[in-house]
């Protein structure tokens with residue numbers, strides 16, 4: 001049966017081989033054994049249940065938590081010529097009945113359902129008639145309270161399965177795999193002696209980087225302006241930050257939309273749609289955005305502030321480069337973010353034991369931000385995977401920043417903090433160094449300090465950023481609380497005594513080269529997508545367009561060799577893409 005699976009992989013999906021653990025997972029399911037597959041975001045879990053669905057008799061139920069995204073998944077299958085549908089509360093009752101009847105009549109191979117639906121009367125009546133061979137539970141960690149996406153309705157799945165006249169094979173899929181969650185999935189979904197597959201967590205096509213002490217707004221603006229047209233997500237910690245950053249970027253006419261739980265439902269849906277369709281390819285969002293978003297051509301994920309733990313970070317960052325093409329995952333670190341995250345933990349976690357647990361997890365992210373070791377190694381080690389070599393594809397392995405000596409500037413700032421008795425915040429310190437002449441400064445007699453106006457050639461913002469850099473490097477520290485005060489850090493004395501040099505790395509931006517054909521194909525894809533009323537990545541992925549640029553196919557047979565081109569899509573779009581490639585000079 002595995003050879004049939006291989007044949008389908010090429011014919012329907014257009015891929016030449018299984019990736020990572022996919023082959024094993026498919027084989028296990030096809031041998032009718034319950035299977036738990038733990039694979040990182042972007043590894044290709046969907047294929048692991050879609051291929052068995054095509055080979056089993058009868059239908060496959062896919063249980064998925066996010067009704068807003070089911071339509072996309074069903075559209076994607078439609079593009080491949082696979083008959084499927086979805087059933088959830090976004091449909092009117094008459095439509096639900098119709099779809100259920102069509103399902104019972106055998107019109108569909110895959111049926112996506114929201115877990116709430118399983119216990120609805122209409123479904124209960126019909127389930128006796130449905131020939132369900134296989135149930136795939138996507139985002140299976142939602143069943144566990146230990147995870148960050150707990151959905152109570154997932155707890156009803158096990159009872160549903162045991163109420164079926166014939167027990168189908170059950171597959172569970174997730175990217176989150178702490179031991180507690182794994183145990184919960186097996187127990188609470190009622191998996192029957194499951195085979196468990198944990199595939200490697202490494203995502204070699206992702207570039208990881210941490211930037212400390214940069215001006216975040218400037219960085220993001222500059223980054224986006226150099227990458228016009230590329231899709232990416234910027235994660236901020238609070239709704240307020242999302243609003244502010246999105247508004248700033250929109251002022252610069254960047255194609256940005258936003259998403260957070262404080263917005264109206266309709267507006268959120270509209271923005272998500274604009275993002276999926278590349279109308280507004282840049283999304284500024286809180287962590288409320290992203291689960292189940294399968295957009296494959298996301299090229300960068302920027303964390304505008306510190307994520308709360310490594311699990312959340314890897315899951316969010318993993319949304320870049322699902323198509324296997326290069327993706328960048330950039331974390332902008334500022335020590336003040338720790339204070340915010342601690343506050344959020346205090347507000348939401350009440351049990352002291354759990355709270356300590358969460359603080360510990362936060363510390364792991366802070367350590368990640370400060371390590372000088374390979375970032376990928378650090379990430380993978382956190383998830384229990386040992387890797388021998390440095391990766392050569394993270395900001396610590398591939399440090400292409402310019403190093404400048406800022407010892408003198410550092411001494412100025414440190415002595416100013418010292419002379420201000422460590423009793424002021426970063427903003428006041430910056431004002432004194434700049435030589436701001438305002439009432440408050442005069443009242444506090446800060447203009448009489450010997451460090452007053454020591455750095456007039458810098459802007460206030462530059463001084464504030466520099467203070468941020470000194471904090472990030474441990475030369476300065478911040479007190480906790482709502483208005484943190486700047487203190488001297490452990491390394492300050494050596495610098496003040498001239499015994500230690502302070503070096504700062506300045507990012508030199510690489511300009512991204514684009515081949516003219518790629519851009520042309522991307523535009524063609526967008527035109528077709530709009531005509532078909534679908535998101536562009538469902539027509540072809542970035543990886544597929546990239547390969548077209550490399551192979552430059554001249555006829556249908558050679559176009560079919562491109563990864564991601566199967567027979568149905570070849571028939572639908574082959575001619576247009578061939579024409580564009582052949583006419584490109």
Ligand code: ADP
Pocket residue numbers: 015016017018019022039040041042043044045046047294296322323324541563
């Ligand atoms: P996950 O659910 O594990 O996060 P998806 O199922 O959304 O990942 O798949 C991510 C991307 O990888 C999709 O664009 C999919 O088409 C692509 N993909 C999956 N399997 C393969 C494969 N064997 N070869 C090439 N691309 C693949």
Ligand code: MG
Pocket residue numbers: 045046138292294
């Ligand atoms: Mg998925």
Ligand code: ZN
Pocket residue numbers: 373374375376377390391392393394395396397398
């Ligand atoms: Zn590395």
